[in-house]
Amino acid sequence: MPDQSKPAALRTALMFLLPIILLAGVIAVFLGTSGAGLKVEPVAPIEALAFERTVLEDHLIQLRVRNVSPEPLTLSALNINDAIWPFRVEPSATIPRLGRAVITLDYDWLPAEAYRITLFSANAIAFSTAIEAAAETPKRDTKTFWSFSLIGLYVGVIPVFLGICWLPALRRLGPGFFVFLMALTAGMLVYLGIDATQEALELREGIGDALQGTGLVGIGIAGSFLLL
Numbered sequence: 001m002p003d004q005s006k007p008a009a010l011r012t013a014l015m016f017l018l019p020i021i022l023l024a025g026v027i028a029v030f031l032g033t034s035g036a037g038l039k040v041e042p043v044a045p046i047e048a049l050a051f052e053r054t055v056l057e058d059h060l061i062q063l064r065v066r067n068v069s070p071e072p073l074t075l076s077a078l079n080i081n082d083a084i085w086p087f088r089v090e091p092s093a094t095i096p097r098l099g100r101a102v103i104t105l106d107y108d109w110l111p112a113e114a115y116r117i118t119l120f121s122a123n124a125i126a127f128s129t130a131i132e133a134a135a136e137t138p139k140r141d142t143k144t145f146w147s148f149s150l151i152g153l154y155v156g157v158i159p160v161f162l163g164i165c166w167l168p169a170l171r172r173l174g175p176g177f178f179v180f181l182m183a184l185t186a187g188m189l190v191y192l193g194i195d196a197t198q199e200a201l202e203l204r205e206g207i208g209d210a211l212q213g214t215g216l217v218g219i220g221i222a223g224s225f226l227l228l
Helices: 005-032 142-172 175-206 213-227
Strands: 049-057 060-067 073-080 088-090 100-105 115-121 126-131
Touching: 049 126, 060 115, 060 126, 073 100, 142 175, 175 213
Parallel strands: none
Antiparallel strands: 049 060, 060 100, 073 115, 088 100, 115 126
């Protein structure tokens, strides 16, 4: 009898390769026609600017921003509390897409005062941020590092050590009480997880649509479950 295994294997290989070849053809057509072939220009320029951080030092305010619009963005003017104020932009007043810039203005701000800062692009589109109560931004020094280290010690290390010390006494209370404590701990962790998810979904609005904040939150949740 003739060996029919080779033609069958060839047909199987062709069946696997055919979708890949068709997909490559679709991608080639998509790229060759610039997507769907539609080039619709927006009536008004689409510009978006995300304020990532505000730093206050003596006689100085610094804004760290990111361009989350689909095109480069050029900053032209700055208004603080209804007053036009000179400013400096590093590295350039024209920020590329998803690029960052540092805006510095020499301003004698007052502690506990509120300030509203508005940036204007070259297309006269306004982007605003607010300082609810002005205060000097903590600097990175040994004192700050030691303070945060103590917070981590109080929150993360000492409770675990106390739990280990209580473990022999908890075992003597019986399995029912031990299961109750485990259920209580699991409930607290679920509550903290829900609270952290809600806060993350609120913070995603500040990073701009271009960075897909919802997707980042979902990836973080999925990664946490996989690590557990």
